Amino acid sequence: MKSFNRRSAVTMAAAALLLAGCGGGSGGAGAxxxxxxxxxxxxxxxxxxxxxxxxxxxxxxxxxxxxxxxxxxxxxxxxxxxxxxxxxxxxxxxxxxxxxxxxxxxxxxxxxxxxxxxxxxxxxxxxxxxxxxxxxxxxxxxxxxxxxxxxxxxMVGFWYNKKLFAKAGIDAPPATWTEFLDDVKKLKAAGIAPIALAGKAKWPGHYYWAYLAMRVAGLDALKQAAETKSFENPDFVTAGRKLKELVDLQPFQQGFLGADYDKPDGQAAAIGNGKAAMELMGQWAPSVQRDTSTDLGEDLGFFPFPAVEGGKGTATDAFGxxxxxxxxxxxxxxxxxxxxxxxxxxxxxxxxxxxxxxxxxxxxxxxxxxxxxxxxxxxxxxxxxxQLYLDQAYPPAVGQQVNDSVAELIAGSKTPEQVVADITTAAKSE
Amino acid sequence: MRPETLAADERPAQAEPRRARPASGGDPAGRRRGRRRALVTITLFLLPALVLFVLLVLVPILLAGYASVFKWNGFGGLPTDFVGLDNFTRMFEDPVFLGDLWRGLVLIVLSLAVQLPLALGLALLLNRPMRGRAFYRLLFFAPYVLSEVITAVLFTMFFSPERGLANEMLSMVGLEELSSTWLSDPSSVMYSVFIVMTWKYFGFHMILYLAGRQGIPTELIEAAQLDGASGWKVFRHVTLPLLGPTIRISAFLSVIGAIQLFDLVWVLTEGGPIHASETMAITMFTFGFGRYQVGYASAISVVMFLISLVFALGYQRFVLRRDTEGAITGMRDQR
Incomplete structure (x- = not known):
């Protein structure tokens, strides 16, 4: 009985401590x-x-x-x-x-x-x-x-492996979307995975749709969509179709839907290890490649997102x-x-x-x-x-919907029209 | 536990009240004082746990319930935008949430149909005298000791399409055509997740069954064998019925675990690709902390809570009744 008492005393003391801890924690916001x-x-x-x-x-x-x-x-x-x-x-x-x-x-x-x-x-x-x-x-x-x-x-742009581009017979980085698709085909023909993508993380995929939307519809259209809470603009559907053209070429590395960005077999490492020829990524890309695989050094080049023929956006507009x-x-x-x-x-x-x-x-x-x-x-x-990253520029619910919907487009389970409709629904509910 | 020791354990419990009665039972005032003192002691002992329970369990549940009828992004003070049951109607129109329910059901069925029988089989196997028995028990239990996150990280490497051990091993035994992208394929990801779950938790259920099996008196089995029962008959008519309480508890834990599954899947797949491995808890998390729709996320957590609660109460009432009956009637006897 005595030992029982002592034990419960200890329990009570511990509980009191815990409570005190809780009190301290909630007050500790520092404001x-x-x-x-x-x-x-x-x-x-x-x-x-x-x-x-x-x-x-x-x-x-x-x-x-x-x-x-x-x-x-x-x-x-x-x-x-x-x-x-x-x-x-x-x-x-x-x-x-x-x-x-x-x-x-x-x-x-x-x-x-x-x-x-x-x-x-x-x-x-x-x-x-x-x-x-x-x-x-x-x-x-x-x-x-x-x-x-x-x-x-x-800013976000394409980081590419110059050696792999040369191996596929590409002498200059593409300036237009058509050239870009051609280069993707050339890389595939040479047996090289053209693009590394982290499908698990979702945010890297949204860069493609965002840049295409900027090139096809223009910066103002993206801003306006946020204000009117409607993305029902045919140009955004076109942007999705352009992305679908790319996806249909199956340009991504094997198992990309489950790939992480910064893990040893993720997107960055695929570039560093020379397993894929390019990635669309922000300014930190070289350092993450270095951390997860190797530093390509001189062989790593950078080119801005290509222009889209007939688009309303300027080819020098940057995203990031x-x-x-x-x-x-x-x-x-x-x-x-x-x-x-x-x-x-x-x-x-x-x-x-x-x-x-x-x-x-x-x-x-x-x-x-x-x-x-x-x-x-x-x-x-x-x-x-x-243009700020869409998953950051828009309210979080809309931004995450952009990421989710574009991931579904890339996985082939949603059409460009559905993407635009889903993002609009999310925007309207905000 | 052998029957002799079992009886020895019960004896003092029955003897206690009989011995206590003459001491305080004599005069009623003393008894009242004694009872009051006991009441104070009980309250005092219960208080810390009760306060913690209220603060850390009841209050959050009530707050989540409150937040679930508001549209709220979680910023600044209390929610103000009352939307009634909108969050709930939205939830049951959302294909992702409905998918969560379906996937949860699949996981539960798979757990009950594959994981538990596997654990039971291993437990019975490891109950036999054999060389290195302790080692095997330890080996099978080891995965349960690892944390969910470590397990998940381990298996992302194991299932890596490029250089994962899973595909390596398949090609080593000439089964290349079975190799897959495991976690990257929406059609196979759930099964990959289930493999990991099984690996992680079968050891725990095995230990439960092992303990349950050792609680079965050998006399009963010997008696059955003397009566000429074959190995299967002994299992079917002696071992299995007597393992009933253990199996019921293990199934209960398995189902509740599947409903609340989060960390393992989060680290493995984050619910992807394209929501194919998303669970209710993951949907809740992405809405609460990704989209800052705390009201909607609260509504999801309320539904999760209700599902668990209804299941737990129903299970207690209809399935575990036989197991808990003894304990309750025992208490009644003492009173």
Whole structure:
């Protein structure tokens, strides 16, 4: 009996601890700061750069800033993207947001703005927002107001293996969709899988539909569709048909429907290992190839998405995204000041130099040293228009529907017309 | 457990009340005081568990129920856009959710028809005296000890179309035509997932059956054998009926597990390709955390909860009744 008592006492103590833990956890969202300048201020920052090199760069900048402002402590909480997303979702449900948090802009940011979680930075950053790249900044603007400060901007394009292209007898990257389809046929004829695609991840597939929609229907049509909540535009159906033309050539690697993007037998590794000739991917593609397989080095080339004959879009319009930082609604002014600090050209260069982020501040392009990074920066500098990833630009429900529907189109279970209808249904339900 | 030890276990339980009675039974006031004290003790002991249960189980269930009648993206404070039962009607018009129900049913049927008999067979096999018996038991139980995520990562490599062991092994024994893209093919992905599930969980059911089998007194089997029953007859008329309670519990756990299946499939396929391996839990997750339609996701979780609850209660009421009867009537006797 005695030992029983003791055990239950321990249980009770453990329960009490657990309860205390719960209480602490829910209060720990960090939004209860807001003590303004003068006294001690702690700024909580949720970042997605949990690995080197960026983790080190940010830590260095935090230290520097803290040295200049002894009353400010910046608590950096770096986690991987999936963790970050689910943690932020949970915290924002309680109506609070961290002082500083990573954002990709677009539809998610707009929803957070609507819920009153994000600070309007327009006036606060006006003195120095002119130094930011306008293309980069536009993803963080909602109804003409700015809600985030970019620190990274890139674009999606075709990364290709020059050797495999040469082996198939292709001497120059394709400039039009017809040429592109011809090259795919040539590669197939040479026994090379033309394209690597991560079907399991879905988002890489949506790049094809998005770019085709941009080329066929134009940037304005995509913007208008979001506003009118209707994608019932014949041009979007045409875009789907063009993608169907490609899919019908069976250009993807074996088992692509179950392939991951960044796993040892995923999309990136298929390129790195020379198993497939090209992939449509963002600026980070070379580094992921390196991490999962080998670095193709000199053999890896980059060409922008080809033009579509008779399309309404400009062939130099770019598609992609980057990263930025948003400020929680009740964050102290020091949070915004820290953003000013990291956006100073010299501090931004430190990150750009690592090759992990791309210039989002004017005049820092000179810090790009990596061969592959230069290809992207060059192409981006010629961009006449810019479209954020559709699964980011639109409200999440619409963006995910785009990913799902395009995946179904690629798998052959939906027609181009159904894709447009499904996306419209999702948009209307928002 | 042998019958002698079983009886020895029961004896003190029956003896206890008899011995306790003379101590407090004499004067009624003392008994009342005693009872009150016991009540306080019980409440005190129950309190932590009760508080935790309410906070971590009941409150979330109620909140999910509340959120399920709203259109809510989960941002900022409480939901405000009341939509009644729209989320539920939408769910039962969504081919993906209806597909989830169908796929759940397929998994349950496959589990009951393949996985459990397999586990039972192995348990009976491993109950016989043989060399290396402990080793085999350990070996078959090992997959259950691995976490779901590790299992899934292991099997994504195993099923890799390019260099997976599955296709390698098939070609080694000359069965190339059976090689497949496993997880990448919408028509075969469910069976691949089921193979992984079976690999992961059969050991657990095997241990249950093994324990159940060892609870059957050898005398009964010997008696049957003396009466001339063949091996099959002994199994059919002695072992199987006496394993009944274990089988019923194991089937119950298997069904509930299939209804709630998430992590294994999420890491293996994320529900794809084209929703072909999606489960209810995965649909809920993608709507809640991918599309930020927390109201709709809550509605899905409510339906999942109701399905589990109805099944659990129905199963308790109609299938497990015989097994729980003893315990309940036993308690009544003591009172």
């Amino acid at each position: 209860d700061g807001g003590a303004s300048s003068g006294g001690k201020v702690t700024v909580e920052w949720w970042s997605i750069h949990n690995i080197e090199p960026m983790l080190g760069v940010w830590k260095g900048l935090v230290k520097e800033y803290e040295a200049q402002h002894p009353n400010v402590t910046i608590k950096m909480n770096a986690m991987n993207v999936e963790n970050f997303k689910s943690k932020l979702t949970t915290v924002t449900q309680s109506g609070k947001a961290p002082h500083l948090f990573h954002t990709w802009g677009g539809g998610v940011l707009a929803q957070q703005v609507e819920a009153g979680l994000v600070k309007d930075l327009t006036a606060d950053i006006a003195p120095w927002s002119g130094t930011l790249s306008p293309v980069a900044l536009q993803s963080y603007q909602v109804d003409g107001k700015t809600y985030g400060v970019p620190h990274d901007i890139g 995204g980057g990263g930025g930082i948003a400020v929680g609604a009740d964050a102290p002014p020091e949070a915004v000041d820290f953003l000013r600090f990291i956006s100073q050209p010299d501090n931004h260069r430190k990150g750009v130099k690592t090759g992990a982020i791309f210039p989002a501040v004017k005049g820092t392009e000179d810090a790009v040293t990596d061969r592959h990074a230069k290809l992207v920066t060059e192409s981006l500098s010629k961009a006449t228009g810019y």
